[in-house]
Amino acid sequence: MNIGKKFIEQRDASGDDNMIPMINVVFLMLVFFMVAGQIQKSDPIKVQPPVSINEKRAQTDPNVLIVVGVDAVYVNDRLLKIEEIQTALEQTFEHSVDKENFWVQIKADGSVTIDSLKPIFAEIRKSGLTKVSIATQLSRAAQ
Amino acid sequence: MPLNLEQTKRKTGISLTPLIDVVFILLLFFMLTSSFVPWRIVDTPLAIASSPTKDVTPLERVVFTLESNDGYVLFENKTVAIDNQHQMSEWVKQNKDALVVIHAKEGVTLQSLMTLADQLKKLGAAHVSIANAFSSMEPK
Incomplete structure (x- = not known):
């Protein structure tokens, strides 16, 4: 045809x-x-931060990122013991350019207990830093 | 002299197959690396004990205690569900100008703490401090 x-x-x-x-x-x-989408560096361990209605966004990138899993603490992608955090923070602060706006972000899993966070906060306090924030998310991200 | 007219009719331009190969690679890259998690931050400023602010009168402190992750909170020796809006809003109204401090006992998770802080903020508490929960010292 x-x-x-x-x-x-x-x-x-x-x-x-x-x-x-x-x-x-x-x-x-x-x-x-x-x-x-936002291209981000992936965390050393997978964490699901707590869900919160809080709307505040970070204005700058954190100088130090502490990722807290159930039984591991990573400071700027390095697996450290709790006692080593103070030294690591002090060293990072020494080498930072903008010391005035130096801040620490704690990205902890929602299932992490407050008790396990207390020694981390104590270490940050010992290092003399005061600007600390905890990462949250607006809604539960897909697993 | 014979003219080769057929050549002018041939399509010129890039072939689509290599183009789509590249586009697919780019698409895969962006799909795998993109993050859509709506990240937010909660400030937990660490107070320096040695330098108290003298000109600001300290707020009265009221302590909400989380004993476990069962969704209940202890306040003035009374245990109430965090979702109990009626009782919770009454407490918040009574202590409108006070600094609400959350104290967490052993085993309480970060999510439970955030849920209580959210509820207090939703009900109108102006000063909610979660930083105290991370302090090793007991609230007074």
Whole structure:
């Protein structure tokens, strides 16, 4: 049949044309992920910070990030013992440029007990730092 | 001299297959590295005991105690569910100008502490301090 022949000819001649709608969709997805997502360094261990209605966002990146899991403490991606935190904080503070705005962020799992956080706070207090914040999230992220 | 007219009809431009390969790689990269977690921070400033502020009169302190993670809070020797809006808002109203200090006993999780702090803030407590919960000293 003439129509069928013409269709087959068209298909063989320009195979790339069928890909254009797909590329449109893929580009749309690419733009969405580029604009809406934030590229972040992944944490040394997976933590689910507590959910809170608190709306405050961090204005700057933290100078020191302490990730507290159920039985491990990472200070700037280094696995440290509780007693070593003070020294690590003091060293980081010494080498920091903007000492006035130096702040520590604690990213602790919601299931971590307050008792296990107390020695970490005691170490921060011993190092003389006062600006400390705890990371929370607005809603429970997908596991 | 024969003219080669067929060449002009040929499509010029980039082929779509390599383009889509690159776009797919970029898409995969952004999909895997993007984070959509709405991160927020709660300030827990550590007070320096040696330098008290003299010009500011200290607020009266009321202590809410979390004994476990069962969703109940102890206040003035009375245990009430954190969700009990009626009783909780009454307490908050009574202590509107006071500094609400949360004290957590052994085994209480960070999530329980945040839930109580959220509830107190929602009910209108102006001064809620969670920093005291992380202090090794007992509240007075």
